[in-house]
Amino acid sequence: RLEKAEPIDGRIINRFRQLAKQHLLWISSGGFHQRPGDGxxxxxxxxxxxxxxxxxxxxxxxxxxxxxxVL
Incomplete structure (x- = not known):
């Protein structure tokens, strides 16, 4: 759903970035609904x-x- 998607610099991704830096770990997002700049x-x-x-x-x-x- 487009209204629930967020840009790559959105709140959730920025939080993942903070956590990775804080805990010195790598994160693989696994997939998220991204809304590009054109929206x-x-x-x-x-x-x-x-x-x-x-x-x-x-x-x-x-x-x-x-x-x-096919079964």
């Missing part, structure tokens, strides 16, 4: 945050897929 779409993004609180990797899924479960 018109939703991205499924994954971040890697290093022990200094820097975002050193980012991947945003751009190709959606459908699958059919």
């Amino acid at each position: 018109t779409r939703l991205l499924n993004s994954h971040l890697i945050i290093n022990y200094q609180g820097d975002i050193i990797g980012r991947y945003s899924k751009i190709h959606y897929f459908m699958f059919k479960l």
